[in-house]
Amino acid sequence: VSGFDEHIAHVDMDAFFVEVERRRRPGLRGRAVVVGGLGNRGVVASASYEARRRGVRSAMPIVHARRLCPHADFLPPDHTAYREASGEVFAVLRSFTPVVEPLSVDEAFLDVSGLRLHYPGPAEVGEAIRTVLREQTGLPASVGMATSKLIAKLASDEAKPDGMVVVAAGEETAFLHPKEVGALWGVGEATLARLAELGAVTIGDLAELPADLLQRRLGASLGMHLARLARADDPRPVSTETEAKSLSVEATYEQDLTDPDRIEGELLRHADRLASRLRRAGLRGRTVHLKVRLGDFTTVTRSHTLRTPTDTAHVLYRAAKALFDRTSARGRPVRLLGLGMEGLEAASAPRQLDLEGAGWDEVERAVDRIRDRFGGGAVGPARLGGEAGGEPG
DNA sequence: TCTGGGGTCCTAGGACCC
DNA sequence: TCTGGGGTCCTAGGACCC
Numbered sequence: 001v002s003g004f005d006e007h008i009a010h011v012d013m014d015a016f017f018v019e020v021e022r023r024r025r026p027g028l029r030g031r032a033v034v035v036g037g038l039g040n041r042g043v044v045a046s047a048s049y050e051a052r053r054r055g056v057r058s059a060m061p062i063v064h065a066r067r068l069c070p071h072a073d074f075l076p077p078d079h080t081a082y083r084e085a086s087g088e089v090f091a092v093l094r095s096f097t098p099v100v101e102p103l104s105v106d107e108a109f110l111d112v113s114g115l116r117l118h119y120p121g122p123a124e125v126g127e128a129i130r131t132v133l134r135e136q137t138g139l140p141a142s143v144g145m146a147t148s149k150l151i152a153k154l155a156s157d158e159a160k161p162d163g164m165v166v167v168a169a170g171e172e173t174a175f176l177h178p179k180e181v182g183a184l185w186g187v188g189e190a191t192l193a194r195l196a197e198l199g200a201v202t203i204g205d206l207a208e209l210p211a212d213l214l215q216r217r218l219g220a221s222l223g224m225h226l227a228r229l230a231r232a233d234d235p236r237p238v239s240t241e242t243e244a245k246s247l248s249v250e251a252t253y254e255q256d257l258t259d260p261d262r263i264e265g266e267l268l269r270h271a272d273r274l275a276s277r278l279r280r281a282g283l284r285g286r287t288v289h290l291k292v293r294l295g296d297f298t299t300v301t302r303s304h305t306l307r308t309p310t311d312t313a314h315v316l317y318r319a320a321k322a323l324f325d326r327t328s329a330r331g332r333p334v335r336l337l338g339l340g341m342e343g344l345e346a347a348s349a350p351r352q353l354d355l356e357g358a359g360w361d362e363v364e365r366a367v368d369r370i371r372d373r374f375g376g377g378a379v380g381p382a383r384l385g386g387e388a389g390g391e392p393g
Numbered sequence: 394t395c396t397g398g399g400g401t402c403c404t405a406g407g408a409c410c411c
Numbered sequence: 412t413c414t415g416g417g418g419t420c421c422t423a424g425g426a427c428c429c
Contacts, residue, residue: 016429036397043397045429058429064394079398104400104429186402188427221403222426250398287421297396303422338398401428408421 005169006122008238009110010144010152011093011129014161016106017046020085021075023138032072036062039254045077049161082106088137096129101238109149111238126164150234151175154183172232177204184229186222194218206230247285249273250338256295257334267324268381270339271316278341279368282348284309285341288316290323295333302326309345312364313381316341 013019017035022028032050036042042062054069062074086105093100099111112125119125122145133141144155146167154176159165167175181187181195181203194217200206206214207230215223228234249270257263278285289303302323310316320339324330370379 041395041397043395045397059397061395062397064396067394077397107429186427190426219404244400245402246400248399252397299424301423305421336397340399399429401426403426404424406422408419410418410420411416 003116004121005147006145006166007111007113007116008146008149008152009112009122009126009129010146010149010156011108011110011133012142012144012156012160013089013106013133014140014142015046015048016085016139017077017082018048019139020082021078023085024081028073032056032069033075034062034065034069034072035075035077036065038062038074038076041252041254048072085137085139089133089139089141092133092136093129095132096125099238099240101240102242109152109238122166123164126166130162130164147172148232148234149236149238150185150229151232153185154179157183176230176232177202177207179203181206184226186225191218191222191226203230244281244283244344246289246340246342246344247274247277247281247283248289248291248338248340249277250291250336250340252293252336253334257337258331260330263324263334263337264321266337267320267339268313268317270337271320272313272381274339274341275311275313275316275364276368276371278311278344279347279365282346283344284311284347284349286310286343286345287341288319288323289338289340289342290320290327291336291338291340292324292327292329292334293336294329295335297335299336300327300329305343309343309349311347312361314364 018033021033021035030050031048032054033048034044034051034056035046036044040063044056044058044060044062044065047056047058047065051069051072056065056069065072066074082105089106090100090102090108093108093110097110097112097114101109103109115125119128126143126145130141130143133139140162142156142159142161143164144152144157144159146152146155147169151167151172155165155167179202181200182192184203187195195206198209198217200209206226209227211224211227214227217223218226251266257266286309287303287305289301291299291301293299304319304323306315306319316339367379
């Protein structure tokens with residue numbers, strides 16, 4: 001006997017940020033722990049299962065979490081530590097197979113077909129992944145094993161926390177149909193409401209609806225996608241393609257901004273951070289996006305496509321200011337400012353001479369070198385008065 | 394309770410070209 | 412003088428995910 005059909009693994013780290021904190025602060029074990037922005041406008045990024053038992057959830061306002069669970073330890077996020085731990089996790093996953101598709105810092109699909117001859121069955125593969133992750137990183141993970149991405153992902157949900165679930169070939173529909181439509185990847189609040197209007201509560205209900213009806217109500221793409229998923233029809237392969245399509249930075253302010261000088265200063269700071277990240281990634285971008293959220297939470301975006309791709313703060317800042325002037329946000333309270341870039345290409349790609357931005361590339365590349373040697377705060381735009389600039393470390 | 398930050402993908406209208 | 416259909420690019424907004 002050799003081989004098995006359940007060759008797709010979905011690996012999902014349990015309460016990832018919390019567990020990374022516990023790894024270096026064992027005193028946090030067994031306690032309710034919440035990681036998230038600590039300001040008045042912060043939300044929960046990760047909650048331990050002790051806190052979840054009290055009703056704390058991801059994306060919940062932190063003030064709400066404090067009310068539900070006042071005795072929890074509340075920690076600010078340390079993204080540098082999480083990025084590093086994520087690197088350890090992915091190194092372990094790639095020691096099993098090169099066919100790894102990252103979904104986020106703490107989640108991935110693996111195609112383990114290549115391990116068929118080395119393990120008696122999918123359960124042994126799943127448990128081996130969990131065991132090695134635990135040994136090498138000290139972090140708990142849940143694993144789902146199945147014949148498709150759709151079912152493997154739902155299986156890992158069921159395995160949580162710190163467990164493993166195999167859905168055997170042939171059992172997909174029986175596993176899938178009793179679940180609620182909201183369990184499907186891609187069904188959020190808005191789609192849930194529309195499906196409820198159609199009388200679809202479970203995935204089994206959804207499978208009864210004709211695809212063309214779903215397409216009319218949900219759009220061509222999502223409608224067809226859901227019609228197929230509900231029938232357990234999911235041939236998507238595990239893909240190792242990971243090229244970034246966009247890069248962005250944004251910030252929500254403790255108090256809404258109204259001072260135009262302050263707003264320009266923040267746009268400059270964003271331009272500087274974004275340009276720095278682009279250069280570090282060896283990328284240039286063509287389309288600049290500005291995002292402005294006003295005090296009443298309405299959000300407007302403006303974008304502009306440059307003639308020539310750029311990675312300089314100078315060009316980004318000029319574009320950002322011009323875009324802001326097109327929003328009618330001037331004089332109104334600003335809750336959030338974001339700056340993004342898409343239409344990315346490798347910085348090594350041949351480029352036309354851009355006279356307007358000429359000269360700035362070299363200046364800013366020199367800034368990068370100084371930051372690499374002396375740290376992110378060593379040098380920045382004069383307007384910022386030395387209080388910020390660049391990426392940490 | 395009052396809503397983060399970093400992403401991906403989709404829709405739809407208008408411009409422009411063939 | 413009035414009118415095709417398709418393709419691509421740009422822009423704005425929205426849904427969704429972790």
